[in-house]
Amino acid sequence: MPELPEVETIRRGLAPVFEGARIMRLDVRRPDLRYPFPERFAQRVCGQVVNWVFRRAKYLLFELDGGETLIVHLGMSGRISVLAGSGSAAVSFGDYVYDTGALPQHDHVVFELSTGARVIYNDPRRFGFMLLADTAQLSQHRAFAGLGVEPLSEVLSPEFLAAKAAGRSADLKSFLLDQRIVAGLGNIYVSEALFRSGLSPRRAAGTLARLDGTPTERARRLVPEIKAVLNDAIAAGGSSLRDYRHADGTSGRFQEAFAVYDREGEPCARRGCTGTVRRLVQAQRSTFFCGSCQR
DNA sequence: ATAGAGACCTGTGTGC
DNA sequence: TGCACACAGGTCTCTA
Numbered sequence: 001m002p003e004l005p006e007v008e009t010i011r012r013g014l015a016p017v018f019e020g021a022r023i024m025r026l027d028v029r030r031p032d033l034r035y036p037f038p039e040r041f042a043q044r045v046c047g048q049v050v051n052w053v054f055r056r057a058k059y060l061l062f063e064l065d066g067g068e069t070l071i072v073h074l075g076m077s078g079r080i081s082v083l084a085g086s087g088s089a090a091v092s093f094g095d096y097v098y099d100t101g102a103l104p105q106h107d108h109v110v111f112e113l114s115t116g117a118r119v120i121y122n123d124p125r126r127f128g129f130m131l132l133a134d135t136a137q138l139s140q141h142r143a144f145a146g147l148g149v150e151p152l153s154e155v156l157s158p159e160f161l162a163a164k165a166a167g168r169s170a171d172l173k174s175f176l177l178d179q180r181i182v183a184g185l186g187n188i189y190v191s192e193a194l195f196r197s198g199l200s201p202r203r204a205a206g207t208l209a210r211l212d213g214t215p216t217e218r219a220r221r222l223v224p225e226i227k228a229v230l231n232d233a234i235a236a237g238g239s240s241l242r243d244y245r246h247a248d249g250t251s252g253r254f255q256e257a258f259a260v261y262d263r264e265g266e267p268c269a270r271r272g273c274t275g276t277v278r279r280l281v282q283a284q285r286s287t288f289f290c291g292s293c294q295r
Numbered sequence: 296a297t298a299g300a301g302a303c304c305t306g307t308g309t310g311c
Numbered sequence: 312t313g314c315a316c317a318c319a320g321g322t323c324t325c326t327a
Contacts (some may be wrong), residue, residue: 002320034303034322058321076321077305106305125304127321170298179322186320241320284300286318 002074004058004151004184005233006252010080011055013246017082017117018050018062025112033108034075034129044132045070057147057183061138069135071143075127082248083118148183151226156182158208158223162215165208174283175205182226188239188261189229191288195260195270196225200294201280201287232257260288268293 002010026042038044048064055061060080062070074080109121109130121128133141149155164181176182176190185193194201199218208219233239238252241262246252255262259269260277268275268290275292 006320073321075304076319078320123304124306125319125321127303168297174298177321188320239320283298285321 002058002078002238003186003189004055005189005230005254006238007055007058007060007074007184008234009238009246009252010074011053011060013082013248014060014080014119015053017115017119018053018113020049021117022047022049022114023064023111024114025110027110027112029108029110033123033126034073035131037130038132041130041132044068056144057150057179058186059143063135067135068132069138071131071133071141072121073128073130073143075123075125075129077125078121078123078128081120081122083120084116146180148179148181151182151184151230156223156226158215158219161223162209162219163213165205165219166213167209168205170205171201171282172199172203172205172208173201173287176226177283177285184230185226187285187287188258189226189233191261192229192259193222193226195289195294196229197222198270198294200291201282201289203295260290263288 111119233254236254239254240251264279
């Protein structure tokens with residue numbers, strides 16, 4: 001799935017399509033994705049005007065004018081595509097193209113907007129889901145109540161990360177994947193951030209903190225690199241590997257900038273390092289790193 | 296509390 | 312060609 005940069009890229013594509021538009025029709029083609037759709041889902045969404053489209057971690061949020069917010073998670077393989085309707089003034093995207101990898105049989109939800117735009121949610125693995133929540137109580141919703149900090153916010157600081165990491169024996173990779181600590185990093189960007197910081201994914205998370213819980217020099221290196229890699233990826237429109245694409249069907253470019261992810265066996269990209277990118281499995285996921293310059 | 300494994304589901308690539 | 316297996320951007324739940 002999309003990690004934070006991909007979700008943010010999709011949000012930027014969807015905001016001008018949805019904001020101010022009314023959802024005229026909702027075609028829900030199966031009873032569930034990862035979870036059953038909410039009770040009376042289509043009835044609660046149809047007729048609503050979307051006030052704004054925002055993001056929290058890897059969640060896309062559509063605030064509706066009737067007091068509820070539509071929560072969308074893309075899981076591993078979710079995609080959202082915009083098909084500009086004829087006569088639509090609000091939509092400047094290209095045509096929705098099926099042959100870019102989306103399979104029509106996995107088009108599970110179709111939105112029809114008052115502007116004439118059609119928006120299609122496609123998700124072969126169905127690890128994604130859609131929920132509805134009271135906008136006034138959104139932060140108390142179970143999807144968000146235990147969620148960690150936004151990595152691009154000021155709240156993610158070396159001090160914060162060290163305080164959370166103090167005393168932990170879990171490896172850095174698993175620690176950074178834990179959405180209850182920092183929310184939005186995933187398998188790609190954890191590997192890339194650790195590479196940029198020169199930190200081993202196998203190092204104990206607790207070594208980000210001194211005994212009194214204050215940050216070590218490692219935490220001070222890591223935090224700016226987390227932010228930098230996410231910002232770089234957003235600037236490149238995210239990463240397009242297998243099935244992720246933008247709302248307009250085009251691809252992100254950040255996969256070309258991966259230093260380690262999916263580059264097992266290639267020479268380390270760090271200047272002066274003669275190491276080789278290696279792969280190992282942590283938390284049942286592949287980790288890519290250079291054993292020479294990441295310590 | 297924390298760590299690790301398994302589960303959810305479909306598609307694709309690899310090797311025999 | 313067919314088949315088995317490994318692996319894929321996530322996260323929830325269960326067990327020690």
